[in-house]
Amino acid sequence: MKRALTIGCTIVFTAATAMAQDFVSRYMWENKHDTLLHCVSVSPKMMEEVLKTDAKDEVQEEMRNIMMDLKSMQIVSSQTKGDFYFNKAEKIIEKNINRFEPFISFNDSNENCRIMVRKKEGVIIELVMFSHKNDHFRIINFTGCMNEHFIDNLAKTMIPKQEDKD
Amino acid sequence: MDYKYIEQLLERFWQCETSLEEEQILRTFFQQKEIPAHLLSYKHLFVYEQTAKEVKLGNDFDAKILARIEKPVVTAHHVPFSRHLRPLFKAAAVVAIILSLGTAAQRSFHRDIETDYNYDTYKDTYTDPQVAYGEISEALMSVSESINKYQEQYANDSVAVAAANTEDNSQVAPDSIKKE
Known part of the structure; x- marks a missing residue:
């Protein structure tokens, strides 16, 4: 009986651990006691519900088309200690350098931003953007099946915020 | 004698x-x-x-022999409850092994580009899809904005480098943008 239980438990444990963690889950796990970090999650189930909503105009229709390639989203943000949290995110990336590859990164006078992607068979299955701006910190983490077309659409069809453009 | x-x-x-x-x-x-x-x-x-x-047989010899022959020997054997369940556990273990192997085989044969994340840990922040839609849109806009910003700066720096090369015949590396 003990042997059977051990085998069963081993199988269940292996199956559970075989599932990977996304970047934000890992980040939050490492900072689980940090009350300054705020996490927002949209699960695959909610993502499906979102896609069921009717588009009001052409922009929303395009947005919905882009969202169709997404499976989940998580956002972590902090209003303070932006530099500190940014460095922490970079450390996690360094630890998982084989998992993520850099997509773009830039830094100017008031903003430091990096976008990392995780690919599987040439398709982006996870996109992570973490940025530090005016002491604010934010991670945006998408999972799904995102190809080059998705990135092109994202860059072309999204309207940048006017306030940030100035 | x-x-x-x-x-x-x-x-x-x-x-x-x-x-x-x-x-x-x-x-x-x-x-x-x-x-x-x-x-x-x-x-x-x-x-x-x-x-x-x-040496002779005792008086009770016949009685003893008859008692042994006629009475069937029944010995009570205590079987613990866990032993009763043993076949059940074995069956469960076999089913678990078969299911695991089946899932593994299915995954290897039908290797769609599926994410392997454990979404069970996700707790939805929003219950209203419209609110979630707004949040996702904003996040997508932010990513889009960053990509556009990167492309814009990269283009500007490329022009600056080209101009500097023409004027000074020397190379100036852009320090603000890291090309990945």
Whole structure:
């Protein structure tokens, strides 16, 4: 009986651990006691519900088309200690350098931003953007099946915020 | 005392030549208390016959035998509850193994580009899809904005580098943008 239980438990444990963690889950796990970090999650189930909503105009229709390639989203943000949290995110990336590859990164006078992607068979299955701006910190983490077309659409069809453009 | 006659009888006994009367004489002789040392080793042989004759079955022998033959021997064997469940656990383990192997095989044969994340840990922040839609849109806009910003700066720096190269015939690396 003990042997059977051990085998069963081993199988269940292996199956559970075989599932990977996304970047934000890992980040939050490492900072689980940090009350300054705020996490927002949209699960695959909610993502499906979102896609069921009717588009009001052409922009929303395009947005919905882009969202169709997404499976989940998580956002972590902090209003303070932006530099500190940014460095922490970079450390996690360094630890998982084989998992993520850099997509773009830039830094100017008031903003430091990096976008990392995780690919599987040439398709982006996870996109992570973490940025530090005016002491604010934010991670945006998408999972799904995102190809080059998705990135092109994202860059072309999204309207940048006017306030940030100035 | 002369034991020549006894010795002769013994000699004839071993040769199987003694009569029943002579054998009775030997038995009687060896039943005595005092027997010479050189004949003492034969005592058991003749006394045994006498003592063996006296051994008889007890009065309760028949009753004991009948009791053993007639009554079937039933012994109570305590089986613990866990042993009763053992086949169930074995079956469960086998099913779990088969399911795991099946899932693994299915995954390897149908390798769609599926994310392998554990979404069970996700706790939805929003219950209203419209609110979630707004949040996702904003996040997508932010990513889009960053990509556009990167492309814009990269293009500007490329122009600046080209201009500098033309003027100074020297290379100036853009320090604000890291090209990945």
